[in-house]
Amino acid sequence: MKRIKEVMGGDFRQFTMVIALVVLIVIFNIISGGRMVTSANFQNLISGNAYVLVLAIGMVMVIVIGQIDLSVGSVAGFCGMVMALTARDLNFPWWAAVLVGILIGVLIGAWQGFWLAKLGIPGFITTLGGMMIFRGGVIWISKSISVPAPHELKMFGAGYLPEWGPAFTGMNNSTLLLGVIGIFAYAYAQLRRRTKNEKLTGVNEALWPVVVRIVLVGAVIGYLAWLFGTGRPGTSFPVPGVILIILVIIYHIITQRTTFGRHIYAVGGNKAAAALSGVNVPRTYFLTMLNMSFLAALAGIMFIGRATAAGPSDGTNWELDAIASVFIGGAAVSGGIGTVLATMVGGMVMAVLNSGLMLMGVGADRTAVIKGLVLLAAVAFDVYNKKQGRKSIIGHLFPGNKDKQEGGASGASGGSGGDTGQS
Amino acid sequence: MSDHTPILQMKNITKIFPGVKALDEVTLEVRQGEIHAICGENGAGKSTLMKVLSGVHPYGSYTGQIIYQGKEMSFKDIKESEKAGIAIIHQELTMIPELSITENIFMGNEVRRRGLIDWDEARRLTVDLLKRVGLSLNPNTQIKNLGVGQQQLVEIAKALSKNVRLLILDEPTSALNEEDTENLLNQMRELKSKGITCIMISHKLNEIAAIADSVTVIRDGRTVETYDVEAGHVDEDRIIRAMVGRSLENRFPDHVPDTGDVIFEVSGWRVEDPLIPGRLICKDSNFFVRAGEIVGFAGLMGAGRTELMRSLFGRNFGIYQRGTIKHHGKDVKLKSVSAAIRQGIAYVPEDRKVLGLNLLDNVRMTTTSANLKAVLNHGLIDSSLEYRAAEKERKDLSVKAASVEVGVSTLSGGNQQKVVLGKWIFTEPDVLILDEPTRGIDVGAKYEIYRLIHALADQGKAVIMVSSELPELLGMSDRIYTICEGSITGVLDRKDADSEKLMRMMTTTSDAAAN
Numbered sequence: 001m002k003r004i005k006e007v008m009g010g011d012f013r014q015f016t017m018v019i020a021l022v023v024l025i026v027i028f029n030i031i032s033g034g035r036m037v038t039s040a041n042f043q044n045l046i047s048g049n050a051y052v053l054v055l056a057i058g059m060v061m062v063i064v065i066g067q068i069d070l071s072v073g074s075v076a077g078f079c080g081m082v083m084a085l086t087a088r089d090l091n092f093p094w095w096a097a098v099l100v101g102i103l104i105g106v107l108i109g110a111w112q113g114f115w116l117a118k119l120g121i122p123g124f125i126t127t128l129g130g131m132m133i134f135r136g137g138v139i140w141i142s143k144s145i146s147v148p149a150p151h152e153l154k155m156f157g158a159g160y161l162p163e164w165g166p167a168f169t170g171m172n173n174s175t176l177l178l179g180v181i182g183i184f185a186y187a188y189a190q191l192r193r194r195t196k197n198e199k200l201t202g203v204n205e206a207l208w209p210v211v212v213r214i215v216l217v218g219a220v221i222g223y224l225a226w227l228f229g230t231g232r233p234g235t236s237f238p239v240p241g242v243i244l245i246i247l248v249i250i251y252h253i254i255t256q257r258t259t260f261g262r263h264i265y266a267v268g269g270n271k272a273a274a275a276l277s278g279v280n281v282p283r284t285y286f287l288t289m290l291n292m293s294f295l296a297a298l299a300g301i302m303f304i305g306r307a308t309a310a311g312p313s314d315g316t317n318w319e320l321d322a323i324a325s326v327f328i329g330g331a332a333v334s335g336g337i338g339t340v341l342a343t344m345v346g347g348m349v350m351a352v353l354n355s356g357l358m359l360m361g362v363g364a365d366r367t368a369v370i371k372g373l374v375l376l377a378a379v380a381f382d383v384y385n386k387k388q389g390r391k392s393i394i395g396h397l398f399p400g401n402k403d404k405q406e407g408g409a410s411g412a413s414g415g416s417g418g419d420t421g422q423s
Numbered sequence: 424m425s426d427h428t429p430i431l432q433m434k435n436i437t438k439i440f441p442g443v444k445a446l447d448e449v450t451l452e453v454r455q456g457e458i459h460a461i462c463g464e465n466g467a468g469k470s471t472l473m474k475v476l477s478g479v480h481p482y483g484s485y486t487g488q489i490i491y492q493g494k495e496m497s498f499k500d501i502k503e504s505e506k507a508g509i510a511i512i513h514q515e516l517t518m519i520p521e522l523s524i525t526e527n528i529f530m531g532n533e534v535r536r537r538g539l540i541d542w543d544e545a546r547r548l549t550v551d552l553l554k555r556v557g558l559s560l561n562p563n564t565q566i567k568n569l570g571v572g573q574q575q576l577v578e579i580a581k582a583l584s585k586n587v588r589l590l591i592l593d594e595p596t597s598a599l600n601e602e603d604t605e606n607l608l609n610q611m612r613e614l615k616s617k618g619i620t621c622i623m624i625s626h627k628l629n630e631i632a633a634i635a636d637s638v639t640v641i642r643d644g645r646t647v648e649t650y651d652v653e654a655g656h657v658d659e660d661r662i663i664r665a666m667v668g669r670s671l672e673n674r675f676p677d678h679v680p681d682t683g684d685v686i687f688e689v690s691g692w693r694v695e696d697p698l699i700p701g702r703l704i705c706k707d708s709n710f711f712v713r714a715g716e717i718v719g720f721a722g723l724m725g726a727g728r729t730e731l732m733r734s735l736f737g738r739n740f741g742i743y744q745r746g747t748i749k750h751h752g753k754d755v756k757l758k759s760v761s762a763a764i765r766q767g768i769a770y771v772p773e774d775r776k777v778l779g780l781n782l783l784d785n786v787r788m789t790t791t792s793a794n795l796k797a798v799l800n801h802g803l804i805d806s807s808l809e810y811r812a813a814e815k816e817r818k819d820l821s822v823k824a825a826s827v828e829v830g831v832s833t834l835s836g837g838n839q840q841k842v843v844l845g846k847w848i849f850t851e852p853d854v855l856i857l858d859e860p861t862r863g864i865d866v867g868a869k870y871e872i873y874r875l876i877h878a879l880a881d882q883g884k885a886v887i888m889v890s891s892e893l894p895e896l897l898g899m900s901d902r903i904y905t906i907c908e909g910s911i912t913g914v915l916d917r918k919d920a921d922s923e924k925l926m927r928m929m930t931t932t933s934d935a936a937a938n
Contacts, residue, residue, distance in 0.1 A: 200810050201826075257803040259795045266792060269781030276739060276770065276778055277793040277846075278761035336783045 017345050021352065028356030035359050039231030042224075043238050047158045047306060049351040050240035051076070051299040053344060055322035056329075057251050058295035060343040061288050063326050064255075064268045066335025067116065067123030069292050070319050071108075071130030076300030077315030078134040079105045083301055084147040084310035094150035098301055105297025108134065109290035116289055117282035123289070131319070139312045146311045149304045157305025159239035171229030172236035179225025183218040190214055240302050247295075251340045264288060268335030324371070325350055328378045349374070429490075430455045430589060430620050436475055436487035438468075445471045446485070447644040453589070453637075458611060458621045460631040462662055463641035469624045472641070473591050477511045478504040492588070508588035512578045512595060520567035525549040527566055528581045552580040556610050570725070572603025576610060590614065591622045596630060600723040600891065601926065608634050629894075632657035640665040663866060675898035676870065678877040682901065683714035685752075687768075687854045687885050692746030694734040704730045704741050706910045712854065712885040717876065719900030720889040721925050727909040728889045729773055732856045736770040737763035750854070764793060769852035771843055773859040773889070779843040780831050787813040787827040789842050794850040816845035820875060837868025844875060855879060856887045861895065873899060893922045905929045 029036035055072050062069045083101030086092045092100065108130070115126040161174030169176055190210050198204050228237040255261040263284045266274035275281050299318070304310045329346030331338025353374060357367045431453040438446040446468045453459045463469045474480045476489065478498030489496045491507060498504040501511075518527045525545050534545040549562035556576040566574060575595060582590055592611075596604040611621055611634060625631055631638060632652075639649040640662060647665045663674075694705040704727045712718045722728045733740035735748065737760035748755050750766055757763040763770075772778035780789060790813040791798050798809040813827040820841040824834055831842055840860065847855065857876065861869045876899065880886050890896050896903055897920055904914045905928035913928040 196807060200807055200814075253803065259799070259804070262788070262792065262795055262804065265783070266781055269783040270777075272778050273772075273781055274792075276733075276736070276760060276772055278737075278759075278764045280759070280761065336781065 017342070021345060021349055024349065024352050024356070028352065028359065032356065032359040036356055037227070039227055039235065041355065041359070042227055043160075043231055043235055045351055045355050046241040046244075047238040049347065049354075050238070050244045051303040051306075052318060052321045052325065052351070053244055053347045054247060054295055054299040054302065055318055056325040056343050056347045057247055057340055058292035059319075059322040060326045060329065060331055060338045060340055061251075061255065061264055062123065062292050063323070063331045063333070064264050064335055064338045065285060065288050066268045066271070067285070067288070068323065069112070069123060069127045069130075069289065071112065071127040071134060072292060072296040072299075072322060073315035073318035073320075074131045074134035074138065075105060075108050075293050075296040075315070076303065076318060077138045077310075077313070078108070078141075078300075079297035080149075080300035080304040080314055081138045081142050081147065081310045081312070084149045084304060085141060087150045088147055094152040097150060098153070101301055102294065102297045105293045105295075105300075106290060108297075109293030110286075112293060113286035113289035117286040123285075126289075135316075138314070142310070142312045144312045146309045148309045149307075151308070153301065153305035154308060155239055155305065156243065157240060157302050157307070159305075160234060161236040161239065161242070163234065163236075171226060172231075173229075175225050175229030175236045178237055178242070179221055179229070182221045182225070186217050186221065187214045240306070243302065247298075248340060248344060255340055260284070260287065265336060268337075270336075321350060322347075324375050328375060330378075330382055346378075349378075428455050429453060430492060431476075432488070432490040433472070433476065434488040434490070436472065436485055436489075438471055438475055438480060438485040445644055446475070448487070449641065449644065449646050450649075451639055451646065452649065453620060453622060456615060456618050456620055457636040458615055458623060458634055460635035460638045461622060461624045461641060462628075462631065462638060462666055467641045467666075468644040469641055470593060471644075473511060473593060473622070473624065476504070477501055477509055477591065505585055508586055509591070510582035510585060510587040510589070511591040512575070512582060512593065514594040516571070516574050516578060518566045518574060518578065518581075521565060523563045523565055524553070524560060524569075524577055525562040527577065528552060528584055532585065548584065549580075552583055553577070555583055556580045557606070557613070570603065572599050572606060575599065575603070575607060579610065579614075587619060589620045589622065591624075593624045595623065596625065596627060600725070601893075602723060602930075604630065628657075628659040628662055631662065632659060638662060642666060666866060674866070674870070674894075676874050676877060678880070680715060680717070680901045681881065682716040683883060685711045686714045686750065687712045687887075688749040689735060690747055690749075692731070692735070692748075693744040694730065694741035694746075695744055697741050703744075704909050705734060705746075706908075707746070708906075708909075708911045710904055710911060710914070712887055714853070714883045714885055715880050716901050717880050717886045717888060717899055719896035719903040720887065720906060721893060721896050721903055722889075722906035722929055726906045726929065728906050729858055730909075731906065732770060732858055732887070732889060733772075735763075736760060736768060736856065739770075764850050764852075767850075767852045768854045768856070769793075769847035769850050770856045771847050771858060771860060773862065775836075775839055775843050779846075780839060782832040783830075785828050785830050786817060786822065786824055786834075786842055789831050790816050790827070790846050790849055793846055797849070812849060813845075816842075816849055819848075820845050821871070835864075835868070837864040837871070840864055840868070840872060841875070844872070848879070852884065854885045854887070856889070858889045859891065860888065861890070861892075893925055896925070897922065 025036060035041065055076070059069060059072065079101045082104050083097045086100045087094060087097035112123075112126050112130050115121045115129075116123050161172060161178075163172060163174070165173040190213060194205055194207075194210050225237070255264065263274065263279045266277065266279050267281050267284045271281055274284075300315060303314060307314070325347035326338060326343050327333075327346070328349055329338065329343035331343065350371060353371055354367060357370060362370070429452050431451070433449065433451040436446050436449045436451075437444070449468065449472055451461075451472065461469050461472070471480070475485050476498075478500045481499045482497035489498075491509070496504075496507065498507070519530070522530075525542070528549055529540075529545050533540045534548065535541060536544070546562045553560055553562070553576075556579050558573060558576055558580070560569075560573070566577070569577065579590070595607060599607060608630060611623070614621060623631070623635070635652055635657065637649065637651045638657070640647040642665065688711040690709045692705050692708040693703060696702040696704050708731060710718075720728050720732075730740055734743065735757070737757045739760055748757060750768075755766055757766060757768070776782065781792070784792065787809055791809050795804065798805055798812055800808060810827065816822075817824065817827055822834070822838050822841045822845065824838060824842075831839055834842065844860075860876070861872050864872070876886060876888070888896070888899060890899075897917070900920075901917055902914055903917070903920050903925060905912045905925055907929055915924060915928075
């Protein structure tokens with residue numbers, strides 16, 4: 001057990017959550033008689049959920065600042081519809097239509113941000129209004145009729161990476177390349193972190209756990225690459241998945257490594273203290289809301305690419321899936337806690353549940369019931385652990401801003417006794 | 424007044440939290456009708472002991488005996504201890520600001536007639552109760568419209584409504600100004616004369632000296648000593664020695680000031696209240712600070728000291744009307760907090776948990792939070808730079824934390840305050856505004872903070888220190904300004920200042936005070 005912990009290193013909780021996800025997949029695979037872990041199903045899982053995960057990236061930032069955005073579904077639908085209409089009615093080329101859609105998203109974000117940041121209307125109200133306005137807006141401008149989308153967009157919504165290079169690999173070479181890059185990037189990051197920690201703290205972490213870690217994670221990435229790369233000819237790791245990975249990397253860096261990212265956590269953790277530390281609180285609110293609607297527009301366009309047409313009810317209830325992903329990923333309703341990576345795991349749990357229950361033939365009604373219970377269970381587990389004085393398990397899954405406060409480089413783990421009776 | 428039968432005996436109380444022995448065989452004996460002071464450093468176990476007594480930590484979660492009015496007690500919750508006539512008034516007031524005095528006093532204990540609340544009767548009782556604590560207020564007044572001192576008295580009235588026999592006050596004066604404190608102490612004497620026994624937990628030795636009949640000192644979860652005192656003749660040094668386990672000959676470190684030119688000068692500073700149009704919270708204030716000088720600001724609660732400082736710090740509070748700030752002789756306009764920080768001004772706020780810290784952060788992130796640009800590398804936060812910066816401040820200020828990755832919420836008050844200081848020192852200011860820098864931290868930690876303040880002044884920084892404790896101002900400052908109702912009413916050099924003079928200047932706005 002001790003050895004296992006050593007392998008997991010500071011990322012003990014990261015691994016527990018990922019392991020929970022893997023167990024879920026294995027169970028579904030057994031029950032469904034092997035239909036869960038197939039190339040086609042995994043490809044669908046990614047392209048069918050990428051847009052929700054894109055929303056969840058923005059949503060976790062909104063929730064970290066202590067707000068919520070209920071309008072993302074409507075905004076996604078509205079921006080997608082605007083894009084489809086400009087392409088069809090104004091004969092814009094597809095890329096120009098996409099730019100118009102995204103621009104509209106940014107403008108809507110500025111509108112929501114204005115109400116929140118300048119007038120101090122709580123985000124819940126601002127975006128409840130936005131939810132109605134833009135849902136009505138979609139139906140209005142589309143006259144309740146679906147509008148076909150430019151076919152080029154299919155690439156972004158459900159496309160596959162190109163086939164190239166030698167055939168002896170027996171799989172899609174783009175996917176293979178992606179997998180190899182992934183493995184090397186992980187190995188490099190792990191080794192670099194080890195040397196850096198050593199240089200800073202003087203504590204020399206043994207090499208073998210790092211190696212075991214790299215081998216394990218490398219094996220998983222390798223397996224996934226093989227799985228995605230050996231589907232029907234012409235398929236690969238889906239393009240929306242690639243877009244998602246790029247966004248996750250960008251937003252992970254924004255939230256963990258930039259001043260703006262720190263300000264988000266500062267405002268969410270203690271607004272007054274942030275203001276007294278020189279953080280421009282209204283500006284942080286504004287930019288976070290702006291970014292959310294920008295990502296909503298992107299998500300709407302990705303979805304329409306897959307659906308090949310923009311419908312008047314696109315985006316209905318998406319906000320709920322995005323919010324659920326964030327909270328399953330361990331964010332706090334009161335703000336200040338939550339990371340992009342943990343949210344992605346939360347979102348994948350939802351996605352796997354959807355997919356697995358569907359394979360088992362469970363209807364949408366019961367699927368919703370189960371998803372609701374899982375959300376409650378995950379958050380209750382979190383609350384329970386906090387009450388025990390231990391640090392939140394789900395909330396502190398991933399290395400990043402919020403989870404190092406106790407674990408940490410020199411392993412000063414708090415662990416016990418939150419309430420030690422201070423006089 | 425007090426006879427010799429004990430109303431309360433707590434024998435060999437031991438309370439263990441996971442990993443920590445909070446109380447270790449503590450013994451406490453309180454006699455009928457006395458005022459009993461409990462002293463001890465932060466974390467000594469005073470509050471835990473009171474929680475055991477009032478049933479917050481229920482019977483069975485501790486070992487030892489509680490004998491109250493001759494009977495052994497086993498309280499399972501606060502309700503049971505209240506029924507027995509024990510009431511506790513916490514440090515943080517627990518009333519609901521939007522409700523009236525009557526509603527608060529009878530919360531959970533409503534006066535009923537035929538199943539409905541009888542408000543007329545409740546109001547009549549409230550007026551009586553308020554009279555007993557020396558207040559003549561309309562019982563319909565909302566709590567939010569009362570001052571902190573009045574709220575404290577309403578809390579006591581609430582306890583009286585429950586027929587309290589033993590009243591426990593946990594740091595009752597920590598948020599009160601001198602006038603309200605005096606009033607509260609008088610009320611406690613009044614209660615005593617009516618036969619109500621009081622236990623008072625306090626940091627403030629002068630209050631204990633003024634009022635207590637006996638003192639129990641607790642250190643590290645153990646009773647150090649209990650002895651009778653005569654109000655007015657209390658050996659403060661004896662209490663301090665017992666509290667910290669060492670003699671503190673000098674509560675303030677020695678310091679020879681080395682002052683230079685005036686580097687921070689405020690003139691004609693006028694600020695309007697953000698909520699009440701037309702009301703000025705700073706009335707044309709003028710003051711200056713020299714390099715290497717420690718300048719104190721004395722004033723009663725609500726006099727506008729914090730408001731002045733926060734309005735200077737990038738207009739963080741109030742509506743700026745007019746006035747200038749000169750920094751190194753140059754006029755500067757500080758329209759935002761970040762502009763003030765860039766200009767080299769730092770403000771360490773009075774309430775570190777509410778204004779100074781993000782309790783979710785660790786020491787490392789707190790240290791850099793006001794000056795992130797110092798740890799940027801190609802526009803991204805460089806975790807190595809950040810770690811080294813935080814580690815340096817941790818060592819320089821000798822913060823007791825296992826590493827800079829430890830969460831600030833796990834630190835003691837004194838160490839939290841040091842981390843906040845470190846955060847501001849990391850912005851490399853040359854004007855430091857310290858608002859109540861030692862509030863709520865224990866004697867030993869205070870001494871260290873004082874030394875740090877001296878070290879900052881010795882580096883040529885201008886230090887402004889706002890404090891409610893006059894001895895602290897007298898012991899630390901080179902000059903002291905007094906504020907009353909938003910006006911600066913005078914300034915005294917250290918050698919000319921004493922408590923009485925300051926108090927007179929703090930309570931009068933007329934020119935007569937200057938004499």
